[in-house]
Amino acid sequence: MKKFLAVLLIIGLIVTSGFAGGQSEEGTIKIGAIFAVTGGASFLGAPEAKTTEMVVEEINAAGGINGQQIELIIKDSAANPEKAISFAKQLIEEDQVVAIIGPSTSGETMQIKDLCESYKVPLVAAAAAEAIVDPVASYVFKTPQKDSYVAKWIFSTMQSMGIKRIGVVAANTGFGNAGKGQLEKYASDFGIEIVIAETYDKAATDLTALLTKLKAKNVEAVVNWSIVPAQSIVPKNMKQLGMEEPLFQSHGFGNIKYVEAAGEAAEGIIFPAGRLLVAEKLPEGHPQKEILVAYKTAYESNYGEDVSTFGGHAYDAIMLVIEAIKNADSLDRNDIRDALESISGFPGTGGVFSFSATDHNGLGMDSLEMLTVKNGQFDFLQ
Amino acid sequence: MSAEQVLQYIFAGITVGSIYAFVAIGYNIIYNTTGIINFAQGEFVMLGGMISFTFSRFMPLFPAIIIAVLITAAIGGLIEIVFIRRMRKNSVLGMIVVTIGISILLREAALYIWDEQIRALSFFTGTEISSVSVFGARISPQVLWVLGVTLVIVGGLFFFFKFTLTGQAMRACSENSRAAKLCGIKTDSMVNFSFMLSAGIGALGGCVVSPLTQTHYAMGTDLAIKGFIVAILGGLGNPIAAVAAGLILGLLESFSISILPMAYKDVISIIILLIILVAKPSGLFGSKQVSSLKDF
Numbered sequence: 042m043k044k045f046l047a048v049l050l051i052i053g054l055i056v057t058s059g060f061a062g063g064q065s066e067e068g069t070i071k072i073g074a075i076f077a078v079t080g081g082a083s084f085l086g087a088p089e090a091k092t093t094e095m096v097v098e099e100i101n102a103a104g105g106i107n108g109q110q111i112e113l114i115i116k117d118s119a120a121n122p123e124k125a126i127s128f129a130k131q132l133i134e135e136d137q138v139v140a141i142i143g144p145s146t147s148g149e150t151m152q153i154k155d156l157c158e159s160y161k162v163p164l165v166a167a168a169a170a171e172a173i174v175d176p177v178a179s180y181v182f183k184t185p186q187k188d189s190y191v192a193k194w195i196f197s198t199m200q201s202m203g204i205k206r207i208g209v210v211a212a213n214t215g216f217g218n219a220g221k222g223q224l225e226k227y228a229s230d231f232g233i234e235i236v237i238a239e240t241y242d243k244a245a246t247d248l249t250a251l252l253t254k255l256k257a258k259n260v261e262a263v264v265n266w267s268i269v270p271a272q273s274i275v276p277k278n279m280k281q282l283g284m285e286e287p288l289f290q291s292h293g294f295g296n297i298k299y300v301e302a303a304g305e306a307a308e309g310i311i312f313p314a315g316r317l318l319v320a321e322k323l324p325e326g327h328p329q330k331e332i333l334v335a336y337k338t339a340y341e342s343n344y345g346e347d348v349s350t351f352g353g354h355a356y357d358a359i360m361l362v363i364e365a366i367k368n369a370d371s372l373d374r375n376d377i378r379d380a381l382e383s384i385s386g387f388p389g390t391g392g393v394f395s396f397s398a399t400d401h402n403g404l405g406m407d408s409l410e411m412l413t414v415k416n417g418q419f420d421f422l423q
Numbered sequence: 424m425s426a427e428q429v430l431q432y433i434f435a436g437i438t439v440g441s442i443y444a445f446v447a448i449g450y451n452i453i454y455n456t457t458g459i460i461n462f463a464q465g466e467f468v469m470l471g472g473m474i475s476f477t478f479s480r481f482m483p484l485f486p487a488i489i490i491a492v493l494i495t496a497a498i499g500g501l502i503e504i505v506f507i508r509r510m511r512k513n514s515v516l517g518m519i520v521v522t523i524g525i526s527i528l529l530r531e532a533a534l535y536i537w538d539e540q541i542r543a544l545s546f547f548t549g550t551e552i553s554s555v556s557v558f559g560a561r562i563s564p565q566v567l568w569v570l571g572v573t574l575v576i577v578g579g580l581f582f583f584f585k586f587t588l589t590g591q592a593m594r595a596c597s598e599n600s601r602a603a604k605l606c607g608i609k610t611d612s613m614v615n616f617s618f619m620l621s622a623g624i625g626a627l628g629g630c631v632v633s634p635l636t637q638t639h640y641a642m643g644t645d646l647a648i649k650g651f652i653v654a655i656l657g658g659l660g661n662p663i664a665a666v667a668a669g670l671i672l673g674l675l676e677s678f679s680i681s682i683l684p685m686a687y688k689d690v691i692s693i694i695i696l697l698i699i700l701v702a703k704p705s706g707l708f709g710s711k712q713v714s715s716l717k718d719f
Contacts, residue, residue, distance in 0.1 A: 079531075081641060083539030213686065239685045244645040246442060246636035250435035250677040251685050257428055269541045270637045277635070280552040281563040282431070302543050302637055306551035346540075 069112040070105075070372060072097075072362060073132030075143040075153075076167075076355070080119030084269055084296070085145040088340075088352030089167055090115050093142065093359045095343050106366050118144055125149035126156065133160050139372055140365070142358040143167055145351075148215045154181050163378045165362055167354040169292075170219050174401040180378055182401045184357035184391050185350075186292065186315065186408050192223040194313035195289050196231035198411050198422065199262060202287070208260035209238040210251060210275065212267035217243070220266030220291050236260055245271055249278045256284055266291040273302035280306045287311060292409070295350030300414050311422055313409040317353045317390045318419040328388045336390055353390030360389060424681065430560035432677045438566045440673020441573045442636065445628030446650025447657065447665035448576065449621035455597035455660050456610075456617040457511075459518045463502070463526035464625055464650060465643030466533075470495045471626025472638030473533060476542045484545065488630045492623045498529075499622025503615045526643060533640040544633040551634075565634050572631045576624060577666050584662075593617060597660065652696050658709020668707055 074093050077086030097113040105111060114136050116128035125144050132138045133156075140163040144150050147170030157164040158178045166173050166183040173183045199207065209224050211217035221238060228235050236258045239251055248271065255263060263286055265275040272294050279288060290312040294300075297318070300307040316323055320333035336356055340348045364387060366372070369380035384403070385395040392408025411422040449464040475484075475491035502525055510521055546553070547568050554561040583590040595603040596613045604610050629638065636642075649672075657668030672692055679691040699707065 079534060079539070083534070084541075087539050241685045242645075242689065244642070246632070246642075247435065247439045249438065250432055250680040253428060253431045253435060254681060254685075256431075257424075270639055270642075273541065273543070273637060274635075277551050277563075281554040281561060281566075283554055283556075283561040298540055302541050304543075304545070304551035308552075 069110045070366060071112045071114060071136055071138045072359070073129075073136060073138035073141040074113060074115045074355075074359075075118050075125050075128050075132070075141060075145075075149070076115060077120035077145040077149070078115070078117040080121065082120035082146050082268075084349075085167070085351045086117070086120070086143075088346075088349050089143065089145055089355035090117075091344055092336075092340060092352040092355045095339060096356060096359050096363075099339070100363060106363060111363070114138065118149060120146050120149065122149045122152040126152055129153040129156050133157075133162050138162070139374055139377055140165065140362045142355065142362060146215065147173065147219065150181075150183070154178055157181060161378075162374055163362070163365070163381055165358040165381070167351070167358050169216060171223075172219075177399060177401050179382075182361070182381060182396065182403075184354045184361070184389065184394075184402075186391055186404050187402055188219055188223045189227065190404075190406050190409055191292050191313050192220070192227050193231075193406065194409050194411055195224070195264060195311075196227055196233055198311060199233055199289070200231050202262075204261045204287070205232065206234050206236050206258075206260055207262045207264060208255040208258060209235050209264045209266070210248070210255070211238075211240050211265070212243040212245075212271050213240045214243045214268065216291075216293065217267050224264060224266065241271065243267070243271070246274065247278065248274055249282060252278050252282055252284065256282060260286060262287045262289060264289045264291075266293070268293045269299060270302070273299050273307070276303045276306040276310055292350065297347045297419065298349075300417060300419070307414045307417070310414045312412055314412050314419075315350050315353060315391045315408060316410055317348060317350050318412060319410070319421060322421065328393055329390070332388050333390055350390070357389035357391050357394070361387065361394060427559040428681075430558055432681050433674065434557075434560055434562045434566065435680075436674035436677030437570065437670060438562075438635070438673070439676060440670035441569050441666075442628070442632050442646070442669075443649050443653045443672055444573055444666040444669030445576075445625065445632070446646050447653040447669055448580070448662045449625045449628075450650060450654040451657075451660055451662040451665050452580075452617050452621040452624070454654070455662075456593055456600075456614050457507070457518075458515050459507070459522065460651070460654075460659075461618075461621070462519065462522045462647050462651075463529055463643075464621065465645070465647030466526050466529035467495055467499060467622045467625030467643075468629035468632075468646055469533060469638060469640060469643045470498065470529065470622075471629025472544065472633040472642075473537055473542065473629075473640070474626070475630045476544055476633065476638060477537075479544060484547065488627070491630055492626045495626030495629075496619040496623035499618040499620075500615050502622075503618035507614070507618070508611065526647065530640060530643060537640060539640065541637050541639045542633075543637040544630060546634045547631075563635065565631075569631050569635070572627065573666060576627070577663055580662050589613075589616070649692075652692060656696060656699055656707055658706025661706075661708055664706065664708035671707070 076090045078090045097111050101110050118125040142165045147168040150166040150168040157180050164181045169185040171188050211221040292314045294312045295314045320337050323330045337348045365377050365380035369376040382396050387394045392404040394403035396403040413422040453461045475487045478487035548564045592608045593613050653669045657664035676688050
């Protein structure tokens with residue numbers, strides 16, 4: 042009898058959980074988020090979490106989606122893939138969310154890609170690596186621009202500047218290694234020779250020895266693909282060594298704080314990034330201008346800190362999910378996924394998103410601009 | 424390799440080496456009075472940079488640094504009173520685990536107080552882009568500051584431990600704390616003072632290197648590991664040997680980069696550590712007799 046009751050209970054649980062599907066009793070729509078709010082990638086996760094909280098608050102204040110309030114559940118993974126996995130399971134099984142946004146880092150996202158695929162839960166990642174959407178998994182999307190676009194932008198700019206021999210330095214992180222790989226893959230297409238490619242420890246505090254080595258190879262330009270703190274240390278060390286060669290950085294340089302950290306040494310750094318950093322300088326009528334300025338002012342007045350492209354990736358993720366929920370036939374995860382995939386011409390901070398069955402990033406080469414640092418400010422590269 | 428390049432690698436090595444040395448000095452001072460290896464030493468460096476940055480917005484740089492050093496020293500003293508003193512009955516190994524806990528505590532507190540952003544003090548002389556040319560090699564004026572402060576600290580410590588009563592009392596504690604107590608030395612105060620001193624020195628280091636390396640709430644861990652290697656290399660218990668060992672490690676790393684890919688840099692330093700531990704367990708400058716009397 043006991044056994045029978047237990048079985049009945051389990052069946053009951055399965056059945057009810059199957060039907061609950063993201064809609065709790067109060068009629069709110071549950072959206073899960075996994076961000077590295079603390080830990081080594083907190084410079085990504087913290088603005089991402091703040092952004093999503095802000096967006097959801099705004100939407101709820103304006104009446105929610107089709108009259109229903111959003112319930113946002115943010116989990117702090119501290120950039121730990123194991124935590125990301127268990128949080129993803131928790132969000133899917135216990136909280137019954139309709140979709141998940143995040144994680145912040147590529148490593149975590151790759152860990153939960155299969156999980157979301159097998160549970161059939163839409164995941165809109167704020168992490169950069171191309172492998173997240175290549176090969177395409179039907180439930181997995183991402184908002185940051187592809188690494189390969191960044192590499193190609195850097196090379197085409199070098200081509201127009203007449204640079205042929207370059208040195209590449211990258212941090213020994215997933216982001217750095219992926220970037221170095223993309224640079225090595227496309228260099229020859231642009232007639233550029235990578236004379237020396239080196240990786241350094243992500244926590245390195247002084248890179249003068251490494252740059253001395255590059256200097257001895259007579260490179261015509263340096264590419265640094267890393268996140269903080271090295272992306273401010275490389276320009277400082279180059280200037281201290283008297284290296285006048287142009288420095289290119291990855292799109293990871295997208296926070297004015299890093300310019301401040303590098304001070305005068307940041308002048309003239311060239312890097313590709315989304316248009317968020319130069320929102321005010323965009324011409325009137327640009328499809329992204331309105332939303333970029335709106336997000337930037339809202340974020341900066343809410344939190345009293347400068348906006349970064351990373352928060353923008355989370356902004357895009359939550360807005361895309363909300364747009365999909367609005368368009369979806371029901372709150373069923375499959376319908377939301379279908380609605381996500383059919384989003385087209387949707388302006389976000391990273392570019393204008395147009396998803397398709399084969400493209401779950403939805404952005405083109407034109408989503409990036411070559412920027413430079415001029416008088417301590419980001420500006421278009423002339 | 425041209426002479427200029429050799430000099431350039433030497434400068435790079437000295438820069439990195441003196442940063443390691445700053446952390447290692449702190450390890451040694453606390454080790455001397457307590458036998459504990461304080462793994463929160465890297466956090467003192469971080470606190471120095473963070474606090475001085477905060478104050479530097481309201482006042483000139485040098486008073487801000489002095490305040491940061493004093494506050495961090497006070498935090499060091501407080502840690503000793505709150506945690507270390509109460510738990511001294513535990514084994515030395517237990518105490519070391521406690522210091523790891525303290526380092527996590529300080530790191531999380533820093534994340535809470537400041538945030539995850541990277542900060543950097545402004546350069547003491549010149550700016551990010553200034554560099555002085557020495558025989559054709561280029562060096563940031565800040566590196567000269569780092570070297571100068573390291574030398575002053577080494578000189579100061581040498582004088583302090585050799586000639587002042589407090590310094591001699593601290594050395595007595597390290598030789599034999601019970602005998603020191605019997606001679607009327609307040610060992611508790613000496614231990615407390617050693618925490619304050621090493622926290623203060625760590626903080627000063629954190630201020631001087633901040634323009635070069637930048638300050639981040641999580642920077643302490645990596646510094647603690649490298650500083651630990653240097654302290655072992657020089658021979659635990661000898662702050663001045665730590666400086667020499669720091670410079671040696673920095674130079675070895677720097678020249679290894681000139682030949683091998685930089686990715687192997689840490690492998691080189693660990694291999695050196697292993698060789699030293701096998702060939703001369705008491706460290707490059709340590710004495711065998713002294714180290715046989717210690718727990719570690």
